Amino acid sequence: MILCNTxxxxxxELDYLKKLRAHKVDGLILGNHELNYEEYMKISFPIVxxxxxxxxxIPVVTSDxxxxxxxxxxxxxxxxCKKIVQIKGMGKQNTYTKLRHDELEKHLKANNVECITxxxxxxxxxxxxxxxxxxxxxxxxxxxxxxxxxxxxxIAAKALKHALENGIAVPKDLKxxxxxxxxxxxxxxxxxxxxxQFPEDIAYNLVEALEGMILQRDDYNKFTKCKVQLIDGDTTx
Numbered sequence: 685m686i687l688c689n690t691x692x693x694x695x696x697e698l699d700y701l702k703k704l705r706a707h708k709v710d711g712l713i714l715g716n717h718e719l720n721y722e723e724y725m726k727i728s729f730p731i732v733x734x735x736x737x738x739x740x741x742i743p744v745v746t747s748d749x750x751x752x753x754x755x756x757x758x759x760x761x762x763x764x765c766k767k768i769v770q771i772k773g774m775g776k777q778n779t780y781t782k783l784r785h786d787e788l789e790k791h792l793k794a795n796n797v798e799c800i801t802x803x804x805x806x807x808x809x810x811x812x813x814x815x816x817x818x819x820x821x822x823x824x825x826x827x828x829x830x831x832x833x834x835x836x837x838x839i840a841a842k843a844l845k846h847a848l849e850n851g852i853a854v855p856k857d858l859k860x861x862x863x864x865x866x867x868x869x870x871x872x873x874x875x876x877x878x879x880x881q882f883p884e885d886i887a888y889n890l891v892e893a894l895e896g897m898i899l900q901r902d903d904y905n906k907f908t909k910c911k912v913q914l915i916d917g918d919t920t921x
């Protein structure tokens with residue numbers, strides 16, 4: 685197995701594709717989505733994509749992100765929230781992960797809850813840099829009356845830290861729901877309420893689909909939607 689970490693860098697992704705072609709790999713599981721679709725259409729070996737549709741001949745494995753957004757929205761509504769801020773990445777491609785943000789906003793607004801979407805190109809693990817403090821401060825400064833916050837685990841953890849350091853009571857005055865349910869949630873207190881994905885299921889289905897393509901079977905799934913689940917923590921009521 686060759687593991688290629690692009691850290692969301694388009695040029696590095698293209699370089700890796702060239703190297704993988706040179707190594708004549710049997711197949712590729714793609715978890716990064718910065719290049720144009722056309723670059724993947726040039727590849728002759730089997731590809732399975734995570735969270736993005738690259739074409740009718742490329743299998744997709746994703747989580748039920750639409751349900752994830754709905755679960756989060758319902759939790760905020762049950763908690764009596766009136767103004768939610770969510771952080772959404774600015775990735776170029778239209779990935780399935782964006783369905784959670786769309787569904788959250790749609791359902792909240794249908795229930796007369798304000799939903800403000802903040803777009804930022806660091807809305808992933810790179811958000812763990814020193815830049816986070818400035819961005820979080822700006823959000824709470826501009827939207828001081830927010831009572832709900834929704835983002836991936838690492839950003840939600842930063843928002844929780846800001847709240848605790850600034851005397852904002854969680855969950856009394858601010859409800860926080862994270863997305864992913866990674867090990868970060870086991871390392872902080874209060875524990876985040878989260879929408880959990882199940883990486884074991886995702887990984888299994890990615891490998892099953894890729895193996896099916898390599899062996900030229902007809903029974904592998906062209907599209908697989910894995911479950912998500914709301915896990916109650918200490919950042920909601």
